[in-house]
Amino acid sequence: MTTDTIHIGYDDLVSLLERIFTRNGVSSANARILAENCAGCERDGSLSHGIFRMPGYVSSLKSGWVDGQAVPEVEDVGPAFVRVHANGGFTQPAFFAARKRVMEKVRETGVCVLAIRRSHHFSALWPDVEPFADEGFVALTVVNSMACVVPHGGKTAVFGTNPIAFASPRDGTFPFVFDQASSAIAHGDVQIAAREDHDLKPGMGVDSNGQPTTDPKAILNGGALLPFGGHKGNSIALMVEILSAALTGGYFSGEFDWSGHKGAQTPYTGQFFIVIDPDRGGDGSFAHRVSQICDLVLEAGQDRLPGERRHATRAKAAEAGIPLSAKNHEMLLALADG
Ligand code: NDP
Ligand code: PYC
Numbered sequence: 001m002t003t004d005t006i007h008i009g010y011d012d013l014v015s016l017l018e019r020i021f022t023r024n025g026v027s028s029a030n031a032r033i034l035a036e037n038c039a040g041c042e043r044d045g046s047l048s049h050g051i052f053r054m055p056g057y058v059s060s061l062k063s064g065w066v067d068g069q070a071v072p073e074v075e076d077v078g079p080a081f082v083r084v085h086a087n088g089g090f091t092q093p094a095f096f097a098a099r100k101r102v103m104e105k106v107r108e109t110g111v112c113v114l115a116i117r118r119s120h121h122f123s124a125l126w127p128d129v130e131p132f133a134d135e136g137f138v139a140l141t142v143v144n145s146m147a148c149v150v151p152h153g154g155k156t157a158v159f160g161t162n163p164i165a166f167a168s169p170r171d172g173t174f175p176f177v178f179d180q181a182s183s184a185i186a187h188g189d190v191q192i193a194a195r196e197d198h199d200l201k202p203g204m205g206v207d208s209n210g211q212p213t214t215d216p217k218a219i220l221n222g223g224a225l226l227p228f229g230g231h232k233g234n235s236i237a238l239m240v241e242i243l244s245a246a247l248t249g250g251y252f253s254g255e256f257d258w259s260g261h262k263g264a265q266t267p268y269t270g271q272f273f274i275v276i277d278p279d280r281g282g283d284g285s286f287a288h289r290v291s292q293i294c295d296l297v298l299e300a301g302q303d304r305l306p307g308e309r310r311h312a313t314r315a316k317a318a319e320a321g322i323p324l325s326a327k328n329h330e331m332l333l334a335l336a337d338g
Helices: 010-023 028-043 051-063 091-109 126-134 187-196 216-220 230-247 286-299 308-320 326-337
Strands: 005-008 073-078 081-090 111-120 138-143 164-168 176-180 268-276 322-325
Touching: 005 010, 005 326, 010 028, 010 051, 010 322, 010 326, 028 051, 028 081, 028 091, 028 126, 028 308, 028 322, 051 187, 051 326, 073 091, 081 091, 091 111, 091 126, 091 268, 126 138, 126 164, 126 176, 126 268, 138 230, 187 216, 230 268, 308 322, 322 326
Parallel strands: 081 111
Antiparallel strands: 005 322, 073 081, 111 268, 138 164, 138 268, 164 176
């Protein structure tokens, strides 16, 4: 094995990931969607949800916990409301199945809510909202995950790392997008820190005795994460449970039982979206106004806006290819051929 880095084109990475998914029982339509999503994360430098996740996808599929062949059922439940039953499959194919109907409703009514249930989300959220903003719409999404976050002042994990992502068009450049966990750190980054043997910053988690720790292994082995920002992040995490599970009809982060599926890693929960046409009834200045506030933030001294690092990484990958360590490339080849 070498320690060199190779550079792979986006399309080649998608094909390789697609092969891994189909080899592990995912239908070809679902495999394409998941491969594009995962390759997009790697290309943009969302490394906690790029190819790092492939062994987890495979392990969950092999355990029988998630149905790679699932065919989602889309239900039209109101002039501005779409529900999807994912039938135990991944969230992204369920989202794709509903996307056209959601867009039609946003064009018809100015707004649409999308509630997906009985679904597995194992990725970043920005790929779910950025395309709406590319088409001129504002989109917000939340998803709950697996119980590993203790409520503020609490003793046992109730919440998932419950991310929230928001996308808005703005003038003259790529959309404003942020995508962040409501825990102090994403679970994926704790796993990466444990693998690379480095400590976390203080304030991110507790050990199995509820004591603050910076050791990622202590968090992973019986410990838990904390919400970001104390009681304020706590309320966001709770809101995510309400929207992603109570409203959609999915499971809370601590409610599903995967103990009978050794190797299962994908949270079996729900996802909520709201998509808005910002120019409905307005004067058409929305994207310009968003640019104005973004400029004010930068002029006030913020280094950069969320999303800028991803887009810079994406631009670099378009020129030079997506960098993969030889070790990771070998890992993918082994999953594809092994
Ligand atoms: P980060 O803290 O890395 O980043 C959060 C957001 O802040 C990003 O939009 C990022 O933009 C932006 N940002 C980071 N640093 C700065 C800065 N200095 N100035 C301005 N903006 C900044 O994200 P998390 O670790 O909280 O989450 C990582 C990923 O994990 C997310 O994609 C999330 O969706 C995913 N996740 C998925 C879960 C699931 O259940 N599927 C559960 C939990 C997390 P940029 O990307 O450009 O750096
Ligand atoms: O990184 O916290 C995380 C996470 C949970 C589920 C998928 N990613």
